[in-house]
Amino acid sequence: MKVLNNILEAVGHTPIVKLNKCVPNSPHNFYAKVEMFNPGSSVKDRVALKIIELAEKRGDLKPGGTIVEATSGNTGIGLALVAAVKGYKCVIAIPDKMSSEKINTLKAYGAEVIITPAGVEADDPRSHYSVAKEYSKKHGAFLANQFNNPDNIQAHYETTGPELWEQMDGKLDVFVGGAGTGGTLSGVSKYLKEKNPNIQIVCVDPVGSILYETFYHGKHFTPPGKYEVEGIGEDMLPENVQFNRIDHFVQIEDKETFLKCREILKTEGLFIGPSSAASLVGALKYAKTVTEPKNIVVLFPDSSSKYLSKVHNDEWMKSKGFI
Numbered sequence: 001m002k003v004l005n006n007i008l009e010a011v012g013h014t015p016i017v018k019l020n021k022c023v024p025n026s027p028h029n030f031y032a033k034v035e036m037f038n039p040g041s042s043v044k045d046r047v048a049l050k051i052i053e054l055a056e057k058r059g060d061l062k063p064g065g066t067i068v069e070a071t072s073g074n075t076g077i078g079l080a081l082v083a084a085v086k087g088y089k090c091v092i093a094i095p096d097k098m099s100s101e102k103i104n105t106l107k108a109y110g111a112e113v114i115i116t117p118a119g120v121e122a123d124d125p126r127s128h129y130s131v132a133k134e135y136s137k138k139h140g141a142f143l144a145n146q147f148n149n150p151d152n153i154q155a156h157y158e159t160t161g162p163e164l165w166e167q168m169d170g171k172l173d174v175f176v177g178g179a180g181t182g183g184t185l186s187g188v189s190k191y192l193k194e195k196n197p198n199i200q201i202v203c204v205d206p207v208g209s210i211l212y213e214t215f216y217h218g219k220h221f222t223p224p225g226k227y228e229v230e231g232i233g234e235d236m237l238p239e240n241v242q243f244n245r246i247d248h249f250v251q252i253e254d255k256e257t258f259l260k261c262r263e264i265l266k267t268e269g270l271f272i273g274p275s276s277a278a279s280l281v282g283a284l285k286y287a288k289t290v291t292e293p294k295n296i297v298v299l300f301p302d303s304s305s306k307y308l309s310k311v312h313n314d315e316w317m318k319s320k321g322f323i
């Protein structure tokens with residue numbers, strides 16, 4: 001790699017790694033696209049950079065301006081990173097269930113952090129969505145709006161999708177990931193299905209999220225519930241979750257996810273976070289329903305460094321009943 005002009009040029013171009021020991025014997029091959037290699041250690045750097053570049057181009061964000069966003073942390077870190085390099089102020093509204101590592105990282109990048117209560121309805125004025133919107137209105141700040149902004153999908157259509165296709169030499173049958181905003185699955189699906197409409201897109205959803213029921217029944221009957229895995233699952237349906245681009249949904253639970261996260265580190269040396277483990281747990285469940293051998297690629301969105309106080313803390317794991 002040649003010398004980069006700034007760290008933003010290091011966003012994307014992440015490796016795909018074959019999974020050898022954390023998957024059972026089966027006819028299938030499993031691979032992971034490992035997004036912790038981005039400079040802010042998550043897939044969301046791609047989205048933050050694209051949203052800001054396009055906002056600058058359209059004149060929605062002026063030099064020295066302020067960026068505001070509601071996020072479970074990673075988009076905030078991506079935005080704070082881009083803001084630091086480009087000289088913007090960054091304000092992040094984040095629910096209190098998110099790890100202290102993410103909150104401290106945001107502050108370290110120079111972002112202003114507003115902590116909001118987790119588990120309140122999206123349209124409640126206390127929710128992180130409402131707080132970010134209100135801030136934007138009051139201060140004339142640019143709302144990145146990752147849940148509804150099509151530039152989120154575009155980031156994955158232009159980068160993650162083509163990388164997957166090229167790195168796999170076109171030989172992938174199934175792509176598996178979780179949905180928070182839906183940007184990853186919608187953008188990757190759009191690109192891959194243009195290349196080969198037979199590629200199956202699988203969304204992994206935590207029990208407690210409304211997405212699984214809404215996909216299969218058009219609405220949800222069970223009210224949103226609590227779960228510990230961060231970044232995936234929703235209590236409302238974002239515009240960027242495009243059901244027409246998803247073929248299957250698989251539900252996962254916290255305990256199997258957090259145990260799998262520990263196993264992946266110990267067996268593959270991959271320092272990935274709980275939503276990555278969730279996607280692999282879901283991929284293995286989906287794979288059991290398929291007899292023909294398939295190449296299955298799972299997206300690993302971020303790094304375990306953001307969850308040391310949780311998944312790698314025995315006391316926390318015991319307090320949740322996971323060990």
Ligand SMILES: Cc1ncc(COP(=O)(O)O)c(C=O)c1O
Nearest residue numbers: 179180181182183184231275301
């Ligand atoms: C850790 C983690 N995993 C997965 C996702 C889901 O990605 P997307 O918003 O593209 O659906 C996010 C989104 O914030 C995340 O932070």
